Amino acid sequence: MSDTRRRATFVAPANIAFIKYWGIRDENKVIPYNSSISMTLSRCTSKCTVEFDSARGADEIWFRQVGGDFEPAADAFARPVRRHLETLRSRAGVGGGCRVWTENSFPTGAGIASSASGFSALTLAASEAMGAPPKNAAEASVLARMSGSGSAARSVLGGYVLWPESLDDSGGSSEQAEQAAVQIATAAHWDLRDVVAVVDSAPKAVSSRDGHRRAPSSPRFAPRLEELGARLLAVRDAIQRRDIEALGKTLETEAIDLHQVAMSSRPPIYYWKPGTLAVLWSIRSLRAEGVPVYATIDAGPNVHAICPAEFEERVAEAFGSMKEVESVLLDRVGTGPYETSDHFEGPAA
Numbered sequence: 001m002s003d004t005r006r007r008a009t010f011v012a013p014a015n016i017a018f019i020k021y022w023g024i025r026d027e028n029k030v031i032p033y034n035s036s037i038s039m040t041l042s043r044c045t046s047k048c049t050v051e052f053d054s055a056r057g058a059d060e061i062w063f064r065q066v067g068g069d070f071e072p073a074a075d076a077f078a079r080p081v082r083r084h085l086e087t088l089r090s091r092a093g094v095g096g097g098c099r100v101w102t103e104n105s106f107p108t109g110a111g112i113a114s115s116a117s118g119f120s121a122l123t124l125a126a127s128e129a130m131g132a133p134p135k136n137a138a139e140a141s142v143l144a145r146m147s148g149s150g151s152a153a154r155s156v157l158g159g160y161v162l163w164p165e166s167l168d169d170s171g172g173s174s175e176q177a178e179q180a181a182v183q184i185a186t187a188a189h190w191d192l193r194d195v196v197a198v199v200d201s202a203p204k205a206v207s208s209r210d211g212h213r214r215a216p217s218s219p220r221f222a223p224r225l226e227e228l229g230a231r232l233l234a235v236r237d238a239i240q241r242r243d244i245e246a247l248g249k250t251l252e253t254e255a256i257d258l259h260q261v262a263m264s265s266r267p268p269i270y271y272w273k274p275g276t277l278a279v280l281w282s283i284r285s286l287r288a289e290g291v292p293v294y295a296t297i298d299a300g301p302n303v304h305a306i307c308p309a310e311f312e313e314r315v316a317e318a319f320g321s322m323k324e325v326e327s328v329l330l331d332r333v334g335t336g337p338y339e340t341s342d343h344f345e346g347p348a349a
């Protein structure tokens with residue numbers, strides 16, 4: 001048989017969850033305890049080129065921050081990538097090895113889901129390069145999730161996205177393993193903005209993987225699951241009606257709840273920094289002045305301020321004048337991943 005060598009490149013966005021995935025029911029199949037809803041972002045992206053070579057022995061992983069140089073990826077970054085490539089090779093029924101170049105357009109570990117964008121881009125580029133692209137968005141979502149990053153299941157779609165957990169509470173059935181994220185509204189439906197106040201860009205001390213594992217040890221975990229049904233409905237409904245007050249109220253309650261669970265897990269996890277609280281207070285002041293802006297916070301210290309397009313500038317100005325804020329990123333709802341023929345080349349390639 002002749003050797004095959006093929007290359008593919010995808011750009012995939014990060015996403016910000018309005019209802020958070022927190023707690024993993026089955027680590028092998030990446031089954032969450034609860035359904036989640038997110039907004040796909042537009043400017044915070046990962047771009048990934050995969051070159052598959054059936055004659056190649058080992059995988060080679062390169063990473064760079066936009067504007068920097070490609071370097072061999074650190075072990076902690078490369079290990080899950082290699083594992084995922086193995087999963088994708090066995091699904092595609094191929095051997096061989098890959099050369100992978102990944103670039104993030106935003107600071108990695110800044111509380112923006114770099115694993116979601118990174119694994120979504122890797123999944124799409126690698127399966128294409130291996131000659132076995134996903135048949136549809138549902139298959140892409142399941143494949144992306146098998147990387148171990150559950151939130152990557154939502155980054156393969158644009159707009160507003162629901163990742164449902166199975167309603168079967170016996171746990172771990174094959175149906176659950178097939179559970180894919182679905183789009184519930186397009187990006188064009190509602191032009192929401194995400195103004196990110198970066199208060200600390202250092203990588204977080206406790207990974208979200210560890211956070212998921214510890215979540216059930218919190219006394220707040222079970223009550224939270226009880227409350228989530230109503231919260232999911234409220235968020236879906238607010239998105240359909242483009243009701244920022246209703247959406248904002250629920251997403252803020254939800255974000256604080258996730259951190260209550262984290263802080264009361266055993267051992268506890270404190271993702272917040274003093275600057276986190278300062279930004280939360282500034283959001284309250286903006287609201288008192290009539291600006292409809294609401295906070296959500298992932299597994300990190302940085303605050304995502306969600307607001308309609310016309311208030312973005314005002315919010316960014318307020319954050320920009322705070323001594324606690326290192327930088328402000330402006331993002332917005334986006335349309336999802338896309339393929340490009342603009343492959344990474346150069347010395348490393």
Ligand code: PMV
Nearest residue numbers: 017020021149150151208299
């Ligand atoms: O996809 P993971 O395993 O990195 O977990 C994501 C966890 C949160 O970002 C805190 C919530 C979410 O749903 O994105």
